[in-house]
Amino acid sequence: MSQLNDSLHNLIASIDPEVYHQKANISEVMQRNVTNTDNVTETQFYVNVSYIVKSTSTCSKDGMNVLGLIVFSVALGIVISKLGERGVPLKNFFTSLCDAVLVLIHAVLWYVPIGLFFLIAERVVSMDDPARVLQQLGYYMLTVIIGLVLHGYVLLPITYLIFVRKNPYKYIYGVLKAIFTALGTASSAATMPVTMQCCEENNGVHEKAVDFVIPIGTTINMDGTALYEAVTSIYIAQVNNIPLNFGQIVTVSITSIAASVGTSAPQAPLITLAIVLTAVGLPLNDIQLVLTVDWFLDRLLTSVNVLGSAIGAGIVGHLSRHDLNKMNTIEEAVAVEAGNASDSRVDLTSENGYMDE
Numbered sequence: 083m084s085q086l087n088d089s090l091h092n093l094i095a096s097i098d099p100e101v102y103h104q105k106a107n108i109s110e111v112m113q114r115n116v117t118n119t120d121n122v123t124e125t126q127f128y129v130n131v132s133y134i135v136k137s138t139s140t141c142s143k144d145g146m147n148v149l150g151l152i153v154f155s156v157a158l159g160i161v162i163s164k165l166g167e168r169g170v171p172l173k174n175f176f177t178s179l180c181d182a183v184l185v186l187i188h189a190v191l192w193y194v195p196i197g198l199f200f201l202i203a204e205r206v207v208s209m210d211d212p213a214r215v216l217q218q219l220g221y222y223m224l225t226v227i228i229g230l231v232l233h234g235y236v237l238l239p240i241t242y243l244i245f246v247r248k249n250p251y252k253y254i255y256g257v258l259k260a261i262f263t264a265l266g267t268a269s270s271a272a273t274m275p276v277t278m279q280c281c282e283e284n285n286g287v288h289e290k291a292v293d294f295v296i297p298i299g300t301t302i303n304m305d306g307t308a309l310y311e312a313v314t315s316i317y318i319a320q321v322n323n324i325p326l327n328f329g330q331i332v333t334v335s336i337t338s339i340a341a342s343v344g345t346s347a348p349q350a351p352l353i354t355l356a357i358v359l360t361a362v363g364l365p366l367n368d369i370q371l372v373l374t375v376d377w378f379l380d381r382l383l384t385s386v387n388v389l390g391s392a393i394g395a396g397i398v399g400h401l402s403r404h405d406l407n408k409m410n411t412i413e414e415a416v417a418v419e420a421g422n423a424s425d426s427r428v429d430l431t432s433e434n435g436y437m438d439e
Contacts, residue, residue: 156340187353198370198373198374201370201373202370202371202373202374205370205371215321215371218317218320218321219371219374219375222313222314222317222375223375223378223379225313225317226309226310226313226314226379226382226383227379227382229309229313230306230309230310230382230383230386233305233306233309233386234306234385234386234389234390235254238250238389238390238393239251239254239393241393241397242393242396242397245397245400245401246396246397246400250393253285253392253393253396254389254393256280256281256284256285257277257280257281257284257285257388257389257392258280259276259279259280259284260273260276260277260279260280260388260389260392261385261388261389263276263388264381264384264385264387264388265381265382265384265385266381267384268377268380268381268384269384270300270304270384270387270388270391271300273384273388274296274297274300277296277300277388277391277392278292278293278296280392281296281392281395281396281399285392285396287395287396287399288399288402288403288406290406290409291395291398291399291402291406292395292399294398295391295394295395295398295399296391296392296395299390299391299394299395300391301343302343303387303390303391303394304342304343304387305342305386305387305390306382306383306384306385306386306387306390307338307342307351307354307383307387308335308338308339308342309338309383309386310351310379310383311338311341311342311351311354311355311358312334312335312338312358314355314358314372315334315338315355315358315359315362315364316331316334317372318359318364318365318368318369318371318372319362319364321368321371322364322365322368324364326362330362333361333362334358334361334362337357337358337361337362338358341354341357341358342354351376351380351383352369352372352373352376352380355369355372356369
């Protein structure tokens with residue numbers, strides 16, 4: 083429990099390190115061993131006092147404060163959205179900056195195969211036991227795949243079953259086209275039109291629920307990406323023989339969830355992985371090991387992201403079905419009244435024209 087408290091304290095401290103300066107908290111636990119010897123003539127007490135001193139220190143070190151940057155970015159985004167028209171120029175600036183960075187990244191990606199070859203070659207040459215590293219990489223891939231399968235095809239269907247009370251795998255069968263498209267494109271954004279079509283036409287989800295949930299889910303709902311980044315961080319720590327305590331694993335989980343938001347483009351999870359590794363102080367040079375299998379895992383996690391958004395649309399559509407039906411009734415009534423009013427105007431115009439003649 084004490085280790086967990088220290089880790090949570092460090093996690094909070096990393097949000098604003100200036101508030102938590104270098105400090106040391108020392109707790110002392112006294113153990114008294116008392117020996118009592120009774121004689122007829124005198125009573126002697128032998129007291130042995132031992133101190134167990136635990137030192138807990140929190141200090142600042144050089145490096146990028148990733149978690150603080152994420153918290154600041156979220157807060158800034160909320161403020162910009164609340165500014166309304168006044169925040170549009172700043173929003174456009176960040177949008178243009180993001181687009182420019184993506185163009186640079188896509189330009190660099192053309193040279194990735196060449197650089198990847200030499201990175202892997204250098205890594206293999208420096209390995210003491212390449213077979214062991216390849217075995218660990220295979221276990222890592224298997225762990226990611228099992229995690230994605232359990233989350234996408236066990237936990238998500240159970241969630242759908244709890245809220246909708248219908249066969250979830252029949253619903254998944256209706257979005258198979260979107261899942262296969264995600265496997266081919268490795269992009270949730272590119273798959274979004276197919277996902278919306280599958281939800282509306284194959285599964286009968288209300289159009290308004292699909293229009294609301296799918297675009298948001300395509301940007302925010304990156305559960306497969308978060309799982310991938312968390313497992314990858316733990317794998318890199320194990321390769322470097324760096325033990326992670328429970329608090330550090332919590333930090334990895336929180337940072338993975340926060341960093342995965344907005345990673346709907348191909349190869350984007352690999353970019354945000356550097357943020358997660360930096361948050362817990364893991365080396366970035368071992369990302370080159372993951373590069374060898376990222377192209378394959380990226381497609382699998384994208385399919386899970388798409389499936390999660392589709393199931394979310396189905397749940398929202400089911401829970402909001404009564405309100406959506408009322409909205410349809412109101413819209414139909416308004417349309418009928420508008421049509422009647424238009425017909426009345428046409429009749430009046432015809433009568434006036436006939437009278438003029």
